[in-house]
Amino acid sequence: MDVGQLALLRELADRGSVTEVAAALGKSPSAVSQQLKTLQRQVGVVLVERVGRGVRLTDAGRALAASSVRISTAMAEAEAVWNAYRGExxxxxxxxxxxxxxxxxxxxxxxxxxxxxxxxxxxxxxxxxxxxxxxxxxxxxxxxxxxxxxxxxxxxxxxxxxxxxxEPLDVAVPLDHPLADRPSVTVADVIGEGWITVPVDFPLDRVLTAMAVRAGVPPRIVYRTTHLPLIENLVATGHGIALLPRYTSRERAADRYRLLPLVDFRAGxxxxxxxxxxxxxxxxxxxxxxxxxxxxxxxxxxxxxxxx
Missing domain, CATH: 3.40.190.10 (Periplasmic binding protein-like II)
Known part of the structure; x- marks a missing residue:
């Protein structure tokens, strides 16, 4: 078996389509398909089967894809041993x-x-x-x-x-917020506020959703963004509160907003x-x-x- 052809099975297992494999490896889809057909003829077993307009690996194809992972890992380990021996x-x-x-x-x-x-x-x-x-x-x-x-x-x-x-997640509130002087807060204290948060299914959003489920109250979202400094600015200027990662945001909190730990909910x-x-x-x-x-x-x- 050709190691390069086996590697195509591994890539197909990871990427899901011949087109994506071809794009990743800088080959044409027809060249990838041809190599897969050649490997199939050599082993005498069906490795790839059609499903709708795409393809998927058979059980035999998945077994060989797993072997390709072990082979490439062994080769990388051998190279690492040699480089370590040379001190490089x-x-x-x-x-x-x-x-x-x-x-x-x-x-x-x-x-x-x-x-x-x-x-x-x-x-x-x-x-x-x-x-x-x-x-x-x-x-x-x-x-x-x-x-x-x-x-x-x-x-x-x-x-x-x-x-x-x-990394723990804390509740960020403006400095003039009624809760700002507290050492900590509970879910019930904050769940009814207007929230500035990240897109759906990002970790911070998942935690906020879990808090809402605990409280039985849907969160009121006023703004979503992936940009944490923008979230911090919106909190600091009084446009809502937010969950923020403690280590990332703490240095920027001074004289701008307060980070309050949640005492009744594991948020991280x-x-x-x-x-x-x-x-x-x-x-x-x-x-x-x-x-x-x-x-x-x-x-x-x-x-x-x-x-x-």
């Missing part, structure tokens, strides 16, 4: 991240990578629904993803997952690094992940941020 961590590491994770991790990450001049970090901002981050691992070496407390992490048999930090988001197993085995990727883990230790469960 080199190459481009592509990272997909969302805006607030960039604020938390990218400055310190770049500082830590000063000791690894052979690694080129290529960072893209990609903010989306929490269920869509896993798919980005097909195109990036590392995906920084976040999910609400109530959501399970992606399937570990498909992706390597490295937990980085659980988990930030994790997602990777394909073969990409996780690359030495340069491992160096970047180690740096992310080291940077995550700055954020302590007690709410303090250290400079270490």
């Amino acid at each position: 961590a080199t190459g481009t590491v592509r990272v997909a991240t969302f805006f607030s994770a960039s604020e938390l991790f990218v400055p310190g990450l770049l500082t830590r990578l000063h000791d690894h001049p052979g690694i080129l970090l290529d960072v893209d901002d990609r903010d989306m629904s929490q269920d869509d981050f896993a798919a980005l691992a097909a195109d990036y070496d590392i995906v920084l993803a976040h999910r609400s407390d109530d959501a399970l992490p992606p399937e570990r048999s498909v992706l390597n997952i490295v937990p980085l930090v659980r 988001r988990h930030i994790e690094a997602l990777m394909r197993p073969d990409r996780a085995a690359r030495l340069a990727v491992r160096v970047v992940v180690d740096a992310l883990v080291a940077e995550s230790r700055r954020y302590r469960p007690d709410g303090r941020v250290t400079n270490q």
Whole structure:
């Protein structure tokens, strides 16, 4: 079997269509289809079957796709051992991240990578629904993803997952708000307010929805945006209240708005690094992940941020 042809099965399993596989690999759809047919003839078993206008892998195709993952991972591990023997961590590491994770991790990450001049970090901002981050691992070496407390992490048999930090979510209110002088609030205190929040199914929105279910009161949404600094500005100028991530927003809160912990509801988001197993085995990727883990230790469960 040709390793490259096996890799096509893996890409088809991850991406779902021949057209998307072709676009990702810089091939024409007809060339991809031809290679799949050649592999099918070689093994003598149907690997791909038609479903409507598209195709999907058969059980045999999925088995070989899984083998392709193990093969590519073993090759990456062998290359990593050789690079480690030579004392080299080199190459481009592509990272997909969302805006607030960039604020938390990218400055310190770049500082830590000063000791690894052979690694080129290529960072893209990609903010989306929490269920869509896993798919980005097909195109990036590392995906920084976040999910609400109530959501399970992606399937570990498909992706390597490295937990980085659980960031508490606090209620942000204007300085002149009647609750601003309190040390904390309950769901009942705030659920009836006008809320500035993120798009539907983003982690902060999922938490707000769970709060509303607990209270039995639908939230009154006055504005939605993915841009946390805009949410902060709207809160500071009295246009509503919001759930904001504590470590990300705390430094900007001084003399502008108050962050109040929720005492009767577990509100938080988990930030994790997602990777394909073969990409996780690359030495340069491992160096970047180690740096992310080291940077995550700055954020302590007690709410303090250290400079270490």
